[in-house]
Amino acid sequence: MGGFGIGRWYIGTHGVAAGQLVLWFLAFVTSFIFGIGLVLFVGLGIWVLVDAIMIFTGSVRDGDGRVLR
Template sequence: MTGYGSGGYPYGGDGSIPPAAGSANLPQPYSQPYRNPMPYVPPYQQPVYVQPQYGQPSPYAAPMPYSPYGQAAVPGALYGVDPLTGIPLSDKSKSTAGLLQLFFGGFGVGRLYLGHTGIGVAQLMLTLFGLITTLFIVGGFILFGVGVWILIDAIMIFTGSVRDSNGRVLR
């Protein structure tokens, strides 16, 4: 029994002495310095958002060089930049793309005009599949779904939620 002398008494009760410090019965002191298992982490601070003034570029956009004529001289921005975000403008028109999508969206013309060939071909193929299967009841549901898709897509183009195939904002 560790920690007790002969006869079951604690060390010193019957005159026996405890084992030496180098004995295997005692725990050894730490050989390495103490390290905190939970390092200090500073508390989270909410970032401060700065509201840009109307007509001014966003404070989070990269600074842009300006020409002496007052228009942004950004390489690759042939049609200027968006004044709020600093993103180059597209050569495609928002109203043209929206009207094409609204009137000829069943054939994917609005999306093909913007350069989104995958979506344009999908709209065309679904319209053709719906027209072919109108002899069955299934075709009517497919054409209704494509019509809703085209209407929502045209609204998104008119509101500026859609960009061209290069990621530029529509004019």
């Protein structure tokens, strides 16, 4: 679910969530049309992995700027 930005929607950082969702959609569409979707999916996977590490280590705040616990 990380590729869809669901965790980011939940904590209120909607800009990052929208970026992840748009990148997933572009990767999905271009994988059928141009065949470059794999590169975008790899980039999205790296983004999701780094994002998950940042969230679990407490480096990310919610949409209102509060520390997550």
